[in-house]
Amino acid sequence: xETFGASGIAYSDYASVDxxxxxxxxxxxxxxxxxxxxxxxxxxxxxxxxxxxxxxxxSSAVVALDLLRRYVRTSxxxxxxxxxxxxxxxxxxxxxxxxxxxxxxDFFK
Numbered sequence: 001x002e003t004f005g006a007s008g009i010a011y012s013d014y015a016s017v018d019x020x021x022x023x024x025x026x027x028x029x030x031x032x033x034x035x036x037x038x039x040x041x042x043x044x045x046x047x048x049x050x051x052x053x054x055x056x057x058x059s060s061a062v063v064a065l066d067l068l069r070r071y072v073r074t075s076x077x078x079x080x081x082x083x084x085x086x087x088x089x090x091x092x093x094x095x096x097x098x099x100x101x102x103x104x105x106d107f108f109k
Contacts, residue, residue, distance in 0.1 A: 058095045065091055 072080045
C-alpha cells in the first residue's frame with residue numbers, strides 16, 4: 001500500500017474518503033411524474049426575468065460617436081478614420097429619418 005504525503009494516509013483511503021457522502025436524493029415515481037408534467041414548476045429553478053436594456057437615444061449615440069472620434073484621432077490608422085466617417089453618415093441619416101416636427105397636441109400631453 002502506497003502512502004500519500006507526510007501524513008501516512010494511503011492513497012486508496014484518500015480517494016474514497018467521500019464515497020459515503022449523499023450527493024442527491026432518490027425521487028419517487030410521483031416526483032418524477034410531477035417534474036415531467038410541469039418542468040417549470042420546480043421551486044429551485046425559478047427563472048429570473050431578463051432585464052431589458054433601454055434603447056440608446058440619438059443624443060447618446062452622438063456622444064458615443066464623439067468619444068470614438070477623439071479616440072481614433074490619437075491613431076494614424078486610415079481605415080479607422082474611414083469606418084468612423086461611415087458610422088457618422090449612417091447616424092446622421094437615421095437621425096433625420098426619426099426626426100419629425102412636434103405638434104401642439106404633443107406639447108400639451
